[in-house]
Amino acid sequence: MDYITVSQFADEHGISERTVRNWCAAGKIKGAFLSGKTWNLPADTSVPHRGKRPLSPLLKRLIQEKEGKISGGIYHRTQIDLTYNSNHMEGSRLTHEQTRYIFETNTIGITDETVNVDDILETTNHFRCIDLIIDKAQDKLSESLIKELHRILKSGTSDSRKSWFNVGDYKQLPNEVGGEMTCPPQDVHARMKSLLSAYNAIQDKTLRDILDFHHEFESIHPFQDGNGRVGRLIMFKECLAYGIVPFIITDELKLFYYRGLREWGHIDGYLTDTCLTAQDNYRLLLDYFKIRY
Numbered sequence: 001m002d003y004i005t006v007s008q009f010a011d012e013h014g015i016s017e018r019t020v021r022n023w024c025a026a027g028k029i030k031g032a033f034l035s036g037k038t039w040n041l042p043a044d045t046s047v048p049h050r051g052k053r054p055l056s057p058l059l060k061r062l063i064q065e066k067e068g069k070i071s072g073g074i075y076h077r078t079q080i081d082l083t084y085n086s087n088h089m090e091g092s093r094l095t096h097e098q099t100r101y102i103f104e105t106n107t108i109g110i111t112d113e114t115v116n117v118d119d120i121l122e123t124t125n126h127f128r129c130i131d132l133i134i135d136k137a138q139d140k141l142s143e144s145l146i147k148e149l150h151r152i153l154k155s156g157t158s159d160s161r162k163s164w165f166n167v168g169d170y171k172q173l174p175n176e177v178g179g180e181m182t183c184p185p186q187d188v189h190a191r192m193k194s195l196l197s198a199y200n201a202i203q204d205k206t207l208r209d210i211l212d213f214h215h216e217f218e219s220i221h222p223f224q225d226g227n228g229r230v231g232r233l234i235m236f237k238e239c240l241a242y243g244i245v246p247f248i249i250t251d252e253l254k255l256f257y258y259r260g261l262r263e264w265g266h267i268d269g270y271l272t273d274t275c276l277t278a279q280d281n282y283r284l285l286l287d288y289f290k291i292r293y
Helices: 004-012 017-025 055-067 074-089 096-105 115-137 141-155 184-200 206-219 227-241 251-263 269-288
Strands: 002-003 034-035 038-042
Touching: 002 004, 002 269, 004 017, 004 038, 017 038, 038 206, 038 251, 055 074, 055 227, 055 251, 074 096, 074 115, 074 227, 074 269, 096 115, 115 141, 115 227, 141 184, 141 227, 184 206, 206 227, 206 251, 206 269
Parallel strands: none
Antiparallel strands: 002 038, 034 038
C-alpha cells in the first residue's frame, strides 16, 4: 500500500495540517500510523465523514433529473444556459440554440458558418463539469476538485496538445486578465492553498464569502486559460452546497460582472448587485419549475 504525508493530504483536500493530525490522533483516518513523530496516511484514504448539510430542494431536483436523464426540467435548462453564457463570455461563437442542440442530440446540426471545433469540445466538456459540481456539491472545495474541473473543461482541445499549457494543473507561464498582472506561476500553489484554507475555515458560507473567494481566485488566475469558467462553476457549486440561490452571468450582465470584479474591495456593491440580479433571473426558473428556495 502507498502512503502519503499529512501535508500532501491537507493540500489535496484543502484543509489544515493540524486538522489532519487531529483526525489521525483520534483514529478517524483508518490505516494511519506514526513513524517517529510523523503520521503516514494511506494514499487512497478519504476525508472522514463529518455529517453533511441537508440537500436543498434545488440540489435534490438537479440530482434526480440528472440521474433519471429527465429532459425539459431545471437540470436541462441549467446545463444549456450556464454552458452557453459562460462559454460565450470567453469567446465561443456557438449560439444558445446550437448549445441546446448539442446537449439534446449530441450533434451540432446544420450551419452555414464555420464552427470552431474547440467551441464544440468545450461545450460538451462544460456539460460534464456541471455534472461534476452537482455530484460533488457538498464536498469541501479542494485543489484536486478545482484542477479536475479544469482538466475536464480543456480535455481534447487544441490547448491540451500544447506541452506548456498544463491541462488540469496550474499555469507554467505568466498571464494577465483585463490588462492586470496575476499571480506568478511559482506562487500559485501557495496562494491557492492559503485561499482554500481561509475559505474552508468558514462554517456557513454566505453569498459574500463566495464572491470574496471568486474575486481572489480570479486575481490569482491559477490556470493558463479557463479561469473564468472554472471560477463561475465553483460559485454555482458553492451556492448549491449552502442553500443559496445560484446564478448565471448572462451577456447582459457581463460588463457589470467584470466591473464588479475590478472594483471588489473598493465598491463591493457592483459585483454583489450584479449577482443579486442574476439570482433574481434564476429564481424565475425556480418559480416556473415550482422549486422552493
